[in-house]
Amino acid sequence: MDWFANGGPREGREASRPCAGETARRDVPTCAATDRRGDVARRVRDAGWPLAVVLDGERVVLGLLDALDGDPAAAVEDVMRAAPTTIRPHVTLEKAAQSLKTRRHDRVLVTTSDGRLIGLLWRADAERRLAQSTAPAQTASR
Amino acid sequence: MVAISTRAVMGMGAREIGREDVRRLLAGGAQLVEVLPTEEYEREHIAGAVGIPLARLAHEVDRLPRDRAIVVYCYDSQ
Numbered sequence: 746m747d748w749f750a751n752g753g754p755r756e757g758r759e760a761s762r763p764c765a766g767e768t769a770r771r772d773v774p775t776c777a778a779t780d781r782r783g784d785v786a787r788r789v790r791d792a793g794w795p796l797a798v799v800l801d802g803e804r805v806v807l808g809l810l811d812a813l814d815g816d817p818a819a820a821v822e823d824v825m826r827a828a829p830t831t832i833r834p835h836v837t838l839e840k841a842a843q844s845l846k847t848r849r850h851d852r853v854l855v856t857t858s859d860g861r862l863i864g865l866l867w868r869a870d871a872e873r874r875l876a877q878s879t880a881p882a883q884t885a886s887r
Numbered sequence: 888m889v890a891i892s893t894r895a896v897m898g899m900g901a902r903e904i905g906r907e908d909v910r911r912l913l914a915g916g917a918q919l920v921e922v923l924p925t926e927e928y929e930r931e932h933i934a935g936a937v938g939i940p941l942a943r944l945a946h947e948v949d950r951l952p953r954d955r956a957i958v959v960y961c962y963d964s965q
Contacts (some may be wrong), residue, residue: 754934
């Protein structure tokens with residue numbers, strides 16, 4: 746039933762390890778495949794993002810729109826990157842960051858196992874969070 | 888995670904269900920049982936589940952409540 750892949754609550758020794766789902770940015774802009782690029786680009790830039798995730802009516806990921814420049818009248822579905830790489834929310838940040846580094850990618854979409862968007866994980870966010878979680882605890886001075 | 892691997896042990900009445908069914912059953916007070924080895928259970932399991940390895944399930948089934956639904960699972964399918 747892919748409980749963990751859908752962000753279900755976990756317990757156990759490794760359940761407290763930071764994972765992709767909790768670090769992914771949920772406020773990533775989204776749009777529909779039938780939207781016009783110009784409209785989406787304006788909204789995305791206003792929000793301070795370089796891209797939008799293209800979703801269907803059930804929030805299933807169809808693609809990624811990161812080519813914001815170009816014919817503003819173009820339909821998103823004609824200019825988006827189809828079927829972008831995704832990972833599941835229970836993947837540890839350590840594994841996600843390593844994978845992004847190996848592939849030289851700076852981001853990856855986090856989705857449920859049935860493709861519904863959870864958020865976008867930036868490699869920089871993952872590495873920052875890992876650095877914080879592995880930093881030695883400060884001890885009280887004597 | 889599915890219930891099918893434990894059908895032979897649990898006998899009649901077991902059926903495979905999905906995660907939305909599980910959420911609904913848990914909201915109604917169902918007991919979750921993970922039947923993986925103890926090490927796997929200790930590493931990670933669904934919140935609220937008890938761990939009873941499959942090999943011991945037949946002997947420990949009396950530990951389980953009889954007045955509410957019991958959801959048995961093993962490996963996650965993803």
